[in-house]
Amino acid sequence: MKRVYNIDVLRGIVMIIMALDHVRDMLHVTAITQQPTDLNTTTPVLFFTRWITHLCAPTFVFLSGVSAWLSMKRTNDVRASRLFLLKRGLWLILLEFTLVGFGLWFDVHFTLFIFNVIGAIGVGFMVLALLIARSPKTIAILGLCILFLHNLAPLVPGDDHSLFKQLLMPLFSPAAYPLGHGRLFIIGYPPIPWLGIMLLGFAGGRLFELETITAPSCKPQASSNTPLRGSRKQRSLFLRIGIAAIGLFILLRVINVYGDPVRWAQQKNGLFTVLSFINVTKYPPSLQFSLLFLGIMFLIAAAIANVKNKWTELVCVYGKVPLFYFVLHWYLLHPLVFAMVLLQGFKSSEMVFGFNFGRPKSGSGLPLWAIYVVWIAIVTAMYPLCKWYGRYKERNKGKMWVRLL
Structure with a gap:
């Protein structure tokens, strides 16, 4: 399948940003003792x-769902798409509790098994496999119902403590279950x-x-700083969706009644009041959280719609x-914890493992400016590795394991 350049660029942007959080x-000096969004x-x-x-x-x-749509559309085979989504979903769940889990905790x-974003995507793929024959309209309505009502x-x-609540709520909100012998299973990303x-x-x-254009490579065209022809309609649509989502977020946030379990409030000064206003809940992703950040995603998608230059080539x-x-990136990052x-x-x-990642109980860590230096170093080190694997993947795209990674 040919890749959609815009999707690769958008996904690349968030992958780079993601490394900053990790x-x-x-490594941050207060990471173990302080929540960065605690005002x-x-x-x-x-x-x-x-x-x-x-x-x-x-x-x-969101882009995992988009990619599933594009894959099904281009193969035009619902049965094959369903089978692939089931396989990929199972593979992602296995990966979550093995390579990803070990890379996270070392x-x-x-002793810790955590169901995070990779596992949530895996479950999503498996459910999507069961729904894939339904119309996009039906799936959109179901998605919107979940988005607006899960709170x-x-x-x-x-x-x-009822059996019903114990079985139901982990699908909607984080939970933790002791497995015995000091082991703990954590649902960090509830699937629904x-x-x-x-x-x-x-x-x-x-x-x-x-x-839009499809591009098997990430090489820019000659007119590198000019949006390509044919992008205006897509850009306009993304812009309107983004503005509408953020506008609805602002409306719900001003009303301050529904859509996020934590209400905003006036703080010690104007800046911190603004921080309170945008400090929405990720675990689980509240309606207001989803509206705000999906809205920002669409604004970025509008800004990069069919733009090709040296920067999008790099991010791609x-x-x-x-x-x-x-x-x-976990296997590049975690050894730096031990070195620090x-x-x-x-x-x-x-060294204390588990939630401390191998850091002592107190006294270790880097200042925030050093976190940005390490982040840039990690992202830079990943570039040649990603470029190599991208070429390998292109040459061996017929292999199933390559499609899964």
């Missing part, structure tokens, strides 16, 4: 360092809210085919191999 989470303890720079990365997960999940005892789940009557975003991506997949390299990038700890004078016996 570097901060593992009682944060700074504006730290807040926005975390806040901007909220764009990544909803964009990645714990040979596997009502906590209001379902019943005792919190993220499924709604994926279904909307699938239903909206045709928008990314509208007057990352966007063509997102899963490869996601898995591998040892260089700061701690002993290996003081």
Whole structure:
């Protein structure tokens, strides 16, 4: 299947931003003890360092739905598409609890199993496989119902300890379950809210085919800084969708009644009041969170619609191999945690794994400016690896395992 250049660029942007959050989470001096969006303890720079990365997960999940649509449309084989989505979904769930899980924790005892974004996408693909024969309109309605109504789940009557609530709520909100022998299973990305975003991506997949170009490579055309002909309609549509989504977010946020479990409030000054206004809930992704960041995603999509230049060419390299990038960057990042700890004078016996990522209980970490330096270094180091794998993937696209990674 030929790739849609705009999708690769958009995905590449969020993959680059994503690495910033992971570097901060593992290396920042206050990462273990402080929530960067806690307005009682944060700074504006730290807040926005975390806040901007909220764009990544909803964009990645939405574009996974778009890619599923484009794949089905071009093969024109519902049965084959269903089988591929089931295989890919199972593969992603397996990957979540093996290569990704080990890269995240570096714990040979596997004491923590966390169901995160890769697992949520895997479940989404499997559900989408069951719905794939339905019309895009039906899937869009289902996605919108989930998006707008899943915040009502906590209001379902019943005792919190009832079997019904214990089985239902982990589908809608984070949960943790002890597995015995010191092991813990955590649902960080409850599948239902993220499924709604994926279904909307699938239903909206045709928008990314509208007057767009497909490109097997990431090489720019000669007129590198000028939008290509035929992009105006797509850009206008993306712009209107983005503005509408953000406008609805602002309306709901001003009303301050529904769409996010945490209401905004006046703070110690105007800047922190603005931070409170945009400080929406990601776990699970609230309606207001989804509207805001999907709206921003569409604005970015409008800005890059069929634009080809040296910068989009560079970003495209990352966007063509997102899963490869996601898995591998943990294995570049986590050894830096150990190097930091040892260089700061701690002993290996003081390393605490699990939620501490191998850092001591206190005293280790880098200042925020150094986090940005390490982030740029990680992204730079990933470039030749992604470029190599992108070429390998293009030469071997008929192999199933290559399609899955």
